[in-house]
Amino acid sequence: MGYEPVVLHRAVQLLEERRKRRAAEREKAREEIYAQLPRVAEIDRELKGTVYQIIAAALKDSRDPVPAIGSVQERNLGLQAERARLLADHGWPADILDGRPACPKCNDTGWIGSQMCDCLRQLCTQEQIKELSKLLDLGEQSFDSFSLDFYSPLPWKGESLPPRENMEFIYEVCLNYAQKFGKFYFRNLFLTGAPGLGKTFLSACIARTVSERGFSVVYDTAVNIFARFEEQKFARDRLEAGEAKDETRRYLGCDLLILDDLGSELTTPFVQSALYTLVNSRLTADRQTVISSNLSMDQVRQRYTPQIASRLEGEYRVLPFYGEDIRLLRKGQL
Missing domain, CATH: 3.40.50.300 (P-loop containing nucleotide triphosphate hydrolases)
Structure with a gap:
């Protein structure tokens, strides 16, 4: 089924506007949380650092990297648990800074491969009804x-x-x-x-x-x-x-x-x-x-x-x- 170009264009625009709005809201929350809970900011910096530690451990010569990688991952999980606990204790959702998509099926892109996702189809329906209402x-x-x-x-x-x-x-x-x-x-x-x-x-x-x-x-x-x-x-x-x-x-x-x-x-x-x-x-x-x-x-x-x-x-x-x-x-x- 193919929607009119004007309908699809408006629906894609709405999807993009919603994505930008969520990103802006997440960034605003991040600033508030970092100001209120400096330890969360420290944890986020450490979590970013663990990525490089895992890469370094995997590239080390003449050593089995598996134990090092396991140690880094264990440290990572501990930091995530501490972060979630701090946020929950102060009334924030544990995943508020994770940037999870509103639609996990398409990651907010509107498409699953070449197929239109339900989230975009709903917006197309909404815009189509507006067009018909003219x-x-x-x-x-x-x-x-x-x-x-x-x-x-x-x-x-x-x-x-x-x-x-x-x-x-x-x-x-x-x-x-x-x-x-x-x-x-x-x-x-x-x-x-x-x-x-x-x-x-x-x-x-x-x-x-x-x-x-x-x-x-x-x-x-x-x-x-x-x-x-x-x-x-x-x-x-x-x-x-x-x-x-x-x-x-x-x-x-x-x-x-x-x-x-x-x-x-x-x-x-x-x-x-x-x-x-x-x-x-x-x-x-x-x-x-x-x-x-x-x-x-x-x-x-x-x-x-x-x-x-x-x-x-x-x-x-x-x-x-x-x-x-x-x-x-x-x-x-x-």
């Missing part, structure tokens, strides 16, 4: 806060299920999709229906949950996404083209792309091509996508090419939203 209100939007109260339990014209029963099913699909991301039966979702029925809300819930599970998530509107593809192709200089290319890489390479409001864009031949490239590339790479749209599948067939419509119908689980506009219902309660 476009989505992730403060209150979660599966726990989703309510079915605004969906009618009464039959709905032209539909086999009442809105509430339909939304119960959609909610369960979205919840399981997010909580079992990568292992759920449905790989891609297409949320379709009129405005104000909860498509963006549930998209935000999915984004939050998948992010918290350590996957890279990119959310953007159809208008913005296709504008970036267009900038990449028609940019006037290399800088603009490079920036646009970085953006399109985000859309193609993230673990989960949430494409909001498909159909709001001006559907030109270029947009048709870009949408096909986006959908097909992510399917080929087995990367998952959630698309929300006010268009019905019939309207999708009319608006986009048969190749696009075929992939959306065949590779996406279509979830139809219907009922009364929740925004208007909430407004009426104020």
Whole structure:
């Protein structure tokens, strides 16, 4: 799973800032302890000296260095015990000056070999949620806060299920999709229906949950996404083209792309091509996508090419939203 460069950069910066802060705090504590307990300063100097003694003992000619090394090590352990006792007697943690890493698995580097450590992944998740919050209100939007109260339990014209029963099913699909991301039966979702029925809300819930599970998530509107593809192709200089290319890489390479409001864009031949490239590339790479749209599948067939419509119908689980506009219902309660 690959995080966006801006997310990874900020997370690495945070890790480095925390490392520097701990080093500064340790140095401050060292100054206080040495002033309060001069014997600890003496012990630390002696401990540094034992390293050279061990090296010297190992290099001595015509002598077995093992007894000398053992004697130095025994002296070293005695000094460490005295140091720990002095610190503890005066209310200091015994290991406060040892410089132990906050994360022993990676020694605060953020990496275990070529694999990202959990400590860095947690920071990436934190920064990713901040990035998503610029476009989505992730403060209150979660599966726990989703309510079915605004969906009618009464039959709905032209539909086999009442809105509430339909939304119960959609909610369960979205919840399981997010909580079992990568292992759920449905790989891609297409949320379709009129405005104000909860498509963006549930998209935000999915984004939050998948992010918290350590996957890279990119959310953007159809208008913005296709504008970036267009900038990449028609940019006037290399800088603009490079920036646009970085953006399109985000859309193609993230673990989960949430494409909001498909159909709001001006559907030109270029947009048709870009949408096909986006959908097909992510399917080929087995990367998952959630698309929300006010268009019905019939309207999708009319608006986009048969190749696009075929992939959306065949590779996406279509979830139809219907009922009364929740925004208007909430407004009426104020």
